[in-house]
Amino acid sequence: MALKILTEHINVPGIKTLEVYRQYGGYRSVEKAVKTMSPDDVVEEVKKSGLRGRGGAGFPTGMKWSFIDKKSGNPRYLVCNADESEPGTFKDRYLMSNNPHALVEGMITSSYALGANLSYIYVRGELLYVIRILQKAIDEAYAAGYLGKNILGSGYDLDLHVHPGGGAYICGEETALIESLEGKRGNPRNKPPFPAVKGLYQNPTVVNNVETIAAVPWIVNNTGDEYAKIGIGRSTGTKLISACGHLQKQGIYEIELGVPVEEFIYSDEYCGGIRKGHELKAVVAGGSSVPILPAHLILKTANGENRLMTYESLADGGFATGTMLGSGGFIAMDETTCIVRNTWNFARFYSHESCGQCSPCREGTGWMEKVLYRIEHGQGREHDIDLLVDVAKKIEGNTICPLGDAAAWPVAAAIRHFRHEFEWHIRQPQEATQPGAVYREQVLV
């Protein structure tokens, strides 16, 4: 069995209670940190661990923490990003609902490292049942002296609250999340200033994903050096992968970074292969925003090397032949999948979720959605494919936040790898619009 850090005890009966969680070693990192380490010591361990943000961007966590402005003397905040809305991603929900204390413990130890005395967990509003589970865990942690004033006699104070969103993908973007937490619409802010300098209430703030924060206790308990031994190269540690689509066994898997993609899809330890009688056609490996790859390019790089589940290997080949690890939302599609329909679906998603403040994104996502709709519904025009590529290019890099890029990439990648399917829809609309019709020929790269 592979090493488990985040999910080792997740199936233990009663692990949601503080009592059982502690029996399995829970809250040791809080004791160790507040009693024997300085905040900077904790930051140092996280730096050494090589831990990278698990929300999608993969930014080194220790480095992000070292940017927080400690000089101004203004209050500092840690905000946990539990907005989990990237299609294909459902790992944070699993971790929070089945092992809530793991997040609470991580929040305390991480807040201590940052010198935050008030921290929030921003959970997407749809997960109200998860919010209640977290609240119960927080209440227990207060009662046991892990939260509140003078934690474990150390002189360190911390208040921790859960905050519900209201249903908006954009609030997963960290500055939109901060706006939302301030009680406003989720319009992302211009950067700089970065949240580390001016974040929540214009004070220094760190925003981290649930899974990132939940990895911190293990690092504090076992040292950053030990964590860095897991994985390959700059992809250290373990990662939760939420696997969905046409797989035998969909679900949430904790992998050591470096597992070959082929093993992840086909071995019984993980997804157990594609559903019976079908074969793999394409994969979106890191949430809907990352480029889709045809089967042969997700299993092997363009150079013929085995593709691994690491930040670097998945990105090998750039956007021409590679993709990204992203959030770990792994969507597998078999030969029954119409790439045009799926691309239209994702384009509709981004159009629906654009906050609307930047014209290239607001107008461009709607435009791509309409063009894809007409192609999918048999009314495509010959120049529509080039039009889509052009619109995608004009959104990319021209918006305040990366939602524009996230909307452009899936369209550009689908056309790059599956152009024939789009052409087939445009040239043979009658065939293509039959219910369940799917382009079946060899896909060209």
Next chain:
Amino acid sequence: MSGYHHTTTTENLPTEHLNPVFTSENMAEVQVILKRYPEGKQKSAVLPILHIAQKQWGWLSSPVMDYVATMMDILPIEVYEVATFYTMFHTNPVGNYVLEVCRTGPCCLLGAEQVIDRIKERYNIHEGETSADGMFTIKPVECLAACGFAPVMQIREQYFEHLSVENIDALLDQLAATDPKTIGYVGNMPVDVK
């Protein structure tokens, strides 16, 4: 489709929306929430408070939003702009159950579109509309972070997973026969419909 659009008129509003006041239980929860934010930053509480308001009134009419604004000492527009930005809030009347069925890619790979079509056909309604008996509103939504249990639907706080055209009718029959006040209000764990 309901005839009510978001205006300041109180015409045709159900009586509980006129001069709205939180129940004492809800008010107690609101007071706890307000204390979670630093002094002077109480506006932060608008989303959690709107969730409580929607729980009490079912949807957010102008008088309800105005009441929340007054109570929080912020402008009504600050509540409207938030309520209309976030998709969970209903600013028009809805049925007893709002069927929030996920329509995003991964759920569609496993039949979400057929489930949505079946619901629309069963009640002869379009997206956003309510069945003639006032029981069900169909509201397709985007990814609910449950893609591995697709297709998925949410009713208030409750998730229903592994829906299909084969099991959706039985589920709707069962819901229609249940007191709506008992479904999805108390943080229930997800239900596997399969």
